Amino acid sequence: MTLTAPSHLRGRMTRHNPPHIRDERAAWIKARCDEGHRQGDIAAALGIHDSTVSSILHNRGLSKPRAPLCAKGVKQLGVPLGRMTDLYDGLPGALREQLADEAAQRRVSIANAIAMRLSAAAMGAGAPNG
Structure with a gap:
């Protein structure tokens, strides 16, 4: 199944983008991760690099827990x-x-x-x- 992100969430975002859009993008990424999609597929749907998806999750405290x-x-x-x-x-x-x-x-x-x-x-x- 191919992921398709909403058009207003695609592409590069900076600090100049409205916070509610950045929050919506993070929520969309988290929802797709919870569904079991790979970060590479999510990044492709958003038109961004894989590491950006990982950074968004990490910076918002949404990354998976690590073993002690x-x-x-x-x-x-x-x-x-x-x-x-x-x-x-x-x-x-x-x-x-x-x-x-x-x-x-x-x-x-x-x-x-x-x-x-x-x-x-x-x-x-x-x-x-x-």
Whole structure:
């Protein structure tokens, strides 16, 4: 299916364009992304570069959420985690309290605290000391 953008949303826009038109364009882009269209197809329909679509989404806080860095690091090291809730629920109570304290101290989620420990262990550094 070929996308067709409304004519008033096509082409290059600058800060001199009315804000309501720029907002409408961002809403149109977000709606097409939610429908599952690729950013390249959206850009082609608007007659703009792919990176412009990405920038519009990013600048308005509409881009897709990114995985936490710690979880990515553990995934890259090949440590299988499974579901974090199952992993956490299977831990002894003392270790759960220790992880909760560590997460609060580092100001990260408990899942990231677990991922940090597993990353450090996989790299041979042992558990982080805080």
